[in-house]
Every structure is written in structure tokens, then in C-alpha cells.
Amino acid sequence: MDYQNRVGHKTGGGGPASAQDLASHNRDRLRRLALETFDLGKDPYLQKNHLGQLECRLCLTFHATDASYLSHTQGRKHQMNLARRAAKEDRNNFAMPLPKPVGMPRVSTVKIGRPGYRITKMRDPDTHQYGLLFEIEYPDIDGKPRYRLMSAFEQRMERPPDPHFQFLLFAAQPYETIAFKVPNQEIDDTPGRLYVNWDDTLKLYVLQIQFRPARTAKPLPALPHRPSVYQGVGPRFG
Structure with missing residues (x-):
């Protein structure tokens, strides 16, 4: 400056x-x-x-x-x-949806056919509940089989679906998944009613289910009839 x-x-x-x-x-x-x-x-x-x-x-x-x-x-x-x-x-940036994670590629497994099975109908002499005993043979697997119940509306084999039945599925690689059509009733899962066991030595999968008894709707008590003519209470003044 x-x-x-x-x-x-x-x-x-x-x-x-x-x-x-x-x-x-x-x-x-x-x-x-x-x-x-x-x-x-x-x-x-x-x-x-x-x-x-x-x-x-x-x-x-x-x-x-x-x-x-x-x-x-x-x-x-x-x-x-x-x-x-x-x-x-x-x-x-916070409201933007996160990118979908890349899933693991599905490994294709060669199916070797359906497993052997036996189905026995049962009835409990004490509770009179009906049940089914499934025995599925998986001689060529290393893991443990699994089962699940499927609604008639989930499957695509039968159209239209019948709401009175559901399907019980058994799956184990490399065997094909098999399904059985059973009544659409509630399964009793209390201890002693539902039995699941996998014998790794015999390669035998056992599932026992029992159905809860169907609930019947009880009729409501009838309402008292109303009098057709009013009947007053107390003294009458003419």
C-alpha cells in the first residue's frame, strides 16, 4: 500500500x-x-x-x-x-430403498426318485382322536428330512382347491418331495400327541399326528317371547 x-x-x-x-x-x-x-x-x-x-x-x-x-x-x-x-x-438418501442382496446361487441336485413310505390310520382309545402315522424311508441321505403343512390354496396341482383338505409334505435331498392329502383339521401339538423321530441308523423318518376333534357350534338360548298385550303392574284407576 x-x-x-x-x-x-x-x-x-x-x-x-x-x-x-x-x-x-x-x-x-x-x-x-x-x-x-x-x-x-x-x-x-x-x-x-x-x-x-x-x-x-x-x-x-x-x-x-x-x-x-x-x-x-x-x-x-x-x-x-x-x-x-x-x-x-x-x-x-435414507428413504431410498436399499439394493437387494445378491442371493446364493441355487445348487441343482439330481433327483433319485421317491422314497418308500407306509401310512397307518390310528385312533386314540382314551380321547377318541383320529390320527395318522407316517414312516418314510430315506436310505441315501446324510442330513435329516423335514416336513411342513401346506394349504390347499398354496398348491397348484388341483384346481379348484378343496378347502376341506390340506397337504403334508416331506422333503430330503436328493429325493423328490412327496405330499399327502389329509383332512383340513387342526393338528394337536400337545406333548405326546405330535411325535417326530429320525432314526439315523435305519434311515427311517417317523411322524405321528392327531387331529383335534371338530368343534360343534352350540345353539344360543331362545329369547323370551314378548307379551302381545301390555299388562300393567299396580292399581288401575277406571
């Missing part, structure tokens, strides 16, 4: 400067420092319009010089708008 030709100036010494000169000098110094640390070319919100003015697309403000725009970016309004934009982007 040139301090020559000022009042009270001495050769070799600094002369007094006005407040306007000091403010201009500070603005230039801050502008140089800001340009060294902040690249205007990488600002996504900076745009120059057809009049040569600098426009902040985030705050919709116009600035004549780079220093004015840099001062605006450090102001409260611009910083608040930046915080709002960041919060909005975080909400949008």
Missing part, C-alpha cells in the same frame, strides 16, 4: 491512511487469501448471468465482484441454506 504524498509523511516512515483506504486494503487482502483457499470454478452454486454478474443459485442473490460473492458464501444466509440442502439430501 502506497503511503506517499500524505499529510505528515516523512521519508522512510509510514504516513497516516484513511479508514476508506484501510477497508479497501483489507478487502483486497481477504480476497487474495480466499482465492488461494477457495476455487470459484468448483463452486456448484456459482453462475454468471448475461449481465456479467455473479449469481448464487442456492440463495438467488446477485454479486458484482468475486469479493462480494466470497463474502456472501461466508455469511449466515448461505451457510443456513447449505445446512438445509445437506439435511434434505440425507433424508432422501
